Amino acid sequence: MPDSLKEARQLLAEARNIAILSGAGVSAESGVPTFRGAAGLWRKFRPEDLATPEAFAHDPKTSWEWYSWRRGIVAGVQPNRGHFALAKTECTVITQNVDGLHQRAGSKNVIEVHGSIWLLRCTQCRREWEDLSPAIELMPHCKCGGLARPGVVWFGESLDPNVWAAAETAARSCDVLIVAGTSAVVYPAAGLAPIAKAEGAKIIEVNLETTSLSASVDYSFTGPSGVILPQLLDR
Ligand code: BJW
Ligand code: ZN
Numbered sequence: 001m002p003d004s005l006k007e008a009r010q011l012l013a014e015a016r017n018i019a020i021l022s023g024a025g026v027s028a029e030s031g032v033p034t035f036r037g038a039a040g041l042w043r044k045f046r047p048e049d050l051a052t053p054e055a056f057a058h059d060p061k062t063s064w065e066w067y068s069w070r071r072g073i074v075a076g077v078q079p080n081r082g083h084f085a086l087a088k089t090e091c092t093v094i095t096q097n098v099d100g101l102h103q104r105a106g107s108k109n110v111i112e113v114h115g116s117i118w119l120l121r122c123t124q125c126r127r128e129w130e131d132l133s134p135a136i137e138l139m140p141h142c143k144c145g146g147l148a149r150p151g152v153v154w155f156g157e158s159l160d161p162n163v164w165a166a167a168e169t170a171a172r173s174c175d176v177l178i179v180a181g182t183s184a185v186v187y188p189a190a191g192l193a194p195i196a197k198a199e200g201a202k203i204i205e206v207n208l209e210t211t212s213l214s215a216s217v218d219y220s221f222t223g224p225s226g227v228i229l230p231q232l233l234d235r
Pocket of ligand 2: 123143
């Protein structure tokens with residue numbers, strides 16, 4: 001075992017308060033496509049065409065087709081060893097993922113900063129409800145007759161202030177923050193690492209490649225999160 005891995009394991013073993021910021025890469029080994037990079041969702045779909053309120057307003061059917069396709073993928077996959085290693089560890093999971101796989105692995109304390117594809121929200125009365133069926137109708141409607149939208153956060157939309165406050169508190173109060181499977185280009189989520197660092201936390205990054213955070217973290221492990229997270233966390 002490399003010295004850096006031993007050190008990071010020791011750090012985690014001694015930590016009182018561990019938090020993780022996860023991104024799409026953590027679900028990649030389950031078979032959920034990432035957004036960016038070689039196999040990214042958005043090599044085929046331009047983000048600005050789909051993940052904005054304007055795109056939904058202009059063409060809700062295409063937007064719903066995309067979400068319905070993704071719901072089908074997620075419903076057919078299982079959490080992977082990375083999700084399970086986190087679920088076995090007492091830690092706060094701050095996730096940018098909307099797939100619900102951390103919860104399915106058994107993590108109890110999950111903060112979904114970008115919402116969930118299993119949540120629907122009425123564009124008229126704002127009512128929110130859960131719908132877990134993989135085969136959702138293409139243009140779901142609310143009881144009030146209003147068109148429903150996915151309960152996710154699109155570009156240009158603010159994060160739920162309570163959810164963001166919980167994420168910030170977790171970042172400020174942890175002594176180790178693991179940043180796994182995220183390109184760390186989307187804000188404000190990517191800003192959680194510098195926030196934690198400023199409060200004295202050690203930062204451990206796990207990714208297949210280097211990111212804009214890599215130079216400023218304490219430990220950077222290059223490899224699949226499904227392999228590295230268990231190496232870091234399993235006792
Ligand atoms: C592996 C692996 C394996 C692969 N093991 N690793 C200019 C500067 C700064 C900010 C802005 C700016 N202009 C606009 C903004 C704000 C904007 C933003 O950040 N834009 C940047 C892109 C520039 N942010 C927002 O708009 C946010 N809201 C906001 O700021 O509110 C205030 C505001 C109000 C009004 C106007 C403007 C601002 C909201 C952001 C919402 C993001 N939403 C999405 C879609 C969610 C719904 C859906 O899923 O459809 O969230 S975008 C998408 O990106 C999704 C993800 O959660 C998010 C992050 O992606 P993630 O998870 O990092 O995935 P990838 O694919 O990018 O990376 C995967 C990584 O895994 C890679 O590094 C791989 O190497 C790695 N990997 N396999 C380990 N097996
Ligand atoms: Zn309604």
